[in-house]
Amino acid sequence: MEKKKVTIPQVCHGHSRPVVDLFYSPITPDGFFLISASKDSHPMLRNGETGDWIGTFEGHKGAVWSSCLDNNALRAASASADFSAKLWDALTGDVLHSFEHKHIVRACAFSEDTKSLLTGGFEKILRVFDMNRLDAPPTEVDKSPGSIRTLTWLHSDQTILSSCTDIGGVRLWDVRSGKIVQTLETKSPVTSAEVSQDGRYITTADGSTVKFWDANHFGLVKSYDMPCNIESASLEPKSGEKFVAGGEDMWVRVFDFYTGEEIGK
Template sequence: MIISACKDGKPMLRDWMGDWIGTFLGHKGAVWSAKVNQDASLAVTGSADFSAKVWDTFSGDVVHTFQHDHIVRAVDISPSGSHIFTGGMEKKLRRYDLSRPDEQPDEFIAPGSTTAHEGMIKSVIWDEPHRLIISAGDDKRIRWWDARQGGGSASFVSELEFPDGLLSVERSFGSDWLSVGSGKKAMFLDTDTREIISNMPSPTPFPLALLPLGPVIDSLLAALTMAGFESMTQSQVK
């Protein structure tokens, strides 16, 4: 399944061919981020209406609404649909347990700070194999957090700084890579070592935003620039 976020506040669910299945109605502001769990039974969305919503993809109904104090720019959901993760303008990284939706979420805090980042959080990724949460912010940093610590500053594991900033950070489907758009470069990080394994210049003179590699072996990576759309294959990245 494919889920799309949109500034009209109406995220849409489509099949793998792109055919429309349904539209989720309920947000009162732009939807900045949308993800589905592994079996596509649940979806999570983050919105400018200061909320994250969890949806039943079969009925289209809202299962839970989690209010925030500012815009929610990034969300993710665990493969089983047991937890969601949110970040945004508050600079706070949160984990919600969907089996206990009324309880306070776990908050992950950088050492010496009161928030996870010093700038807006623009990407949140749940790394299931390593039990790590990955966050990326306007402070030009990608940070890793140990979910087993249950929040707080003790959960902080490591960080990488990108002097050219971060336009996009995505996990490539079915692989151990992170796709990173930083300035005019496409970078790829190994989630095992948390090191950059490939660094490619932009095919245009404009900054890059990347879409993740798809599930097929030599699928396309989309590079969105102000000049249009470029693509590259997984073998080109290697």
């Protein structure tokens, strides 16, 4: 009888409180990277292929709800309960700028050309900061129907995806008109939403479910039940054949994209 192959899990230690956001960088000349945000207030940078720890960003004084990397993985951004979003040098870990807000910041996202940083949170306002003029006032898009939980750009720098902490669904905003043009419906509030590096899929997490949507026609492609409530999910950029998900059990788990089977943690 043929022996069943045993998969050895990849274990990503480090956070002392629940992981609430995960983000893969695009593939760079040095490989690709994974940044994780946690309620322990310390975003962590890891090798995207092995999960090995590279560094920890020190400076926030509250839970970090969101973190991301620019296209070259040279800069990182984070959104925190300390009423700020921070821009970091991803090579040194130094804070390059702190964008002050009037309430908790729950989400941040670099634009495709990395010239802008989008933020949102309890103020229900989508703000766009100019990365070439860090001290300039941000552009405000419009008022969200609820407190903003997630933000990301879709295909170009003219469309924004957002979700709310207390309302289900993901909303598509047209930056030019400042209006919602479409909603992807979910039963539970969406805690994570991202666009895959190849632009094919939108990955969302709501409750204990991870979903994949067609990023061009917005139909539901796949839906997987997870072992616990999930705060964040991200599709691996190199092959697109696996995704990571992290939540209230403080593990970062690896799953097969095609079957939903857990292949590591």
